[in-house]
Amino acid sequence: MTASHPEHGPEEMCPAGMRVYQRALQEGHVTQPVPGMPPCLVDFGFLHPAPDDPDRLEPASPMAALHSLLRASGRRIADERRREEQLVKAFAPLIREESSEAADVTALLLVTGKEQISRAIADALADATEQALTIQPYQGPNAPPRQDNLRSLQRDQAFLDRGGRIRTLYQHTYRHAPHVLARYEQLTGDVEARTLDEVTERLIVVDRTVAFIPASADRSLALEVRHPALIAYFVNTFDRLWHLATPMHPQAVQQPTLNGITPRQRAIAALLIEGHTDADIADRLGMNVRTARVHIAKLAATLGSESRAQLGYLIGRSGILDREG
Numbered sequence: 001m002t003a004s005h006p007e008h009g010p011e012e013m014c015p016a017g018m019r020v021y022q023r024a025l026q027e028g029h030v031t032q033p034v035p036g037m038p039p040c041l042v043d044f045g046f047l048h049p050a051p052d053d054p055d056r057l058e059p060a061s062p063m064a065a066l067h068s069l070l071r072a073s074g075r076r077i078a079d080e081r082r083r084e085e086q087l088v089k090a091f092a093p094l095i096r097e098e099s100s101e102a103a104d105v106t107a108l109l110l111v112t113g114k115e116q117i118s119r120a121i122a123d124a125l126a127d128a129t130e131q132a133l134t135i136q137p138y139q140g141p142n143a144p145p146r147q148d149n150l151r152s153l154q155r156d157q158a159f160l161d162r163g164g165r166i167r168t169l170y171q172h173t174y175r176h177a178p179h180v181l182a183r184y185e186q187l188t189g190d191v192e193a194r195t196l197d198e199v200t201e202r203l204i205v206v207d208r209t210v211a212f213i214p215a216s217a218d219r220s221l222a223l224e225v226r227h228p229a230l231i232a233y234f235v236n237t238f239d240r241l242w243h244l245a246t247p248m249h250p251q252a253v254q255q256p257t258l259n260g261i262t263p264r265q266r267a268i269a270a271l272l273i274e275g276h277t278d279a280d281i282a283d284r285l286g287m288n289v290r291t292a293r294v295h296i297a298k299l300a301a302t303l304g305s306e307s308r309a310q311l312g313y314l315i316g317r318s319g320i321l322d323r324e325g
Contacts, residue, residue: 013069017041024059031056044068077115107227110215117212117222122155124206131165132156133238135203138171138286149179153186160189168193169241172264173286175248184249194245197267198284205234261320265299268292269315272299 013021020037024030024047030037032055041047042057046065050056060068088109111117125132156166166187172195174180184193202219204212211234215221225231246263247253261269264285271281282292296311303318305311315321 014038014040017046021046021059021065024057025062029056029058074115077113077119081116081119107225107230109224109226111212111222111224112220114220117219118151120222120224121204121206121212122151124210124212125155125159128159128207129162129164130207131167132159132207133203133205133235134166134168135199135201135238135241136168136170136174137199137202138173149183153183156191157187157189160187160191165190166192167238167242169199169238169245170195170248171199171286172197172246172267181249191249192247193249194242195248196241196245197264199241200237203234203238205231205238208232208235259318259320260302261299261318262295265295265302266320268295269299270321272296273312273315273321 016036016038017040020030020034020041029050030047034057045068046060047057048060050058059065111120160166166189168191170180170193175195180193184191201214202212208231209226211225211231213223213225213234215223225234267285268281271284276284278289278292278296281296282289285292299315300306300311303311303314305314
């Protein structure tokens with residue numbers, strides 16, 4: 001590569017190359033010599049000589065070019081992960097020698113990037129044969145990208161086919177999410193799902209040997225946990241929440257409405273008497289503020305309340321929070 005066009009990989013489309021490539025797509029070809037054309041376009045297969053005229057360069061389709069870039073990027077990410085694992089293995093004995101009380105360096109591993117996190121989870125499930133536990137808080141009304149959903153569906157089905165068991169704990173809002181229900185209809189095997197009004201942050205435990213928890217608010221960082229004590233704590237937390245939850249799949253169970261008060265309204269009532277705002281209630285129960293206010297208005301109408309202060313008093317006097325749901 002020349003000084004004006006530094007060397008780069010195929011997944012890093014340079015501005016000069018992109019300009020010539022766009023021109024070739026618009027005109028159907030470019031004719032050599034092309035002023036300002038970097039050699040990377042031909043080297044990486046974005047332009048190729050026409051069969052009947054070597055001076056006429058025709059462009060590869062944008063879809064083919066994009067797939068080529070994505071494959072190169074995927075290989076680079078996989079190589080980086082392998083290098084990370086090699087570094088961990090190389091330094092682990094050195095750290096153990098430094099102190100007899102030092103914890104195993106592989107007990108906690110920071111995984112960076114959503115693609116690498118997905119790959120780490122997939123790798124863990126690929127070796128698993130027993131049980132996968134997941135806690136999934138509500139993340140909004142939209143389904144995950146179709147490609148990711150299909151990929152995870154195939155991954156989970158392969159695990160079930162090996163005799164594995166899947167238990168997933170969702171927030172109640174997911175009971176009305178069509179894409180979640182459709183997903184379970186496509187899975188065959190030992191798979192169950194339950195819901196709660198409130199759940200913890202996302203948690204995945206595989207075969208009681210490895211767990212994944214978020215390490216940043218946007219989920220671009222995750223901790224891969226292999227410490228036995230932490231794994232046991234996560235499993236115990238999941239089991240306790242699981243026994244409190246309402247079955248959703250394979251057979252949905254509906255909580256009863258008591259004296260005109262729905263289970264959702266009882267959950268809201270419990271947060272109201274703790275002094276939470278409408279926004280806090282919506283966030284904790286996985287709904288938007290408008291929906292929360294509709295439920296609060298219906299709760300107030302059922303109890304005959306005319307003000308927020310009176311509503312708290314009537315909730316306490318009604319005894320609705322003392323009943324088993």
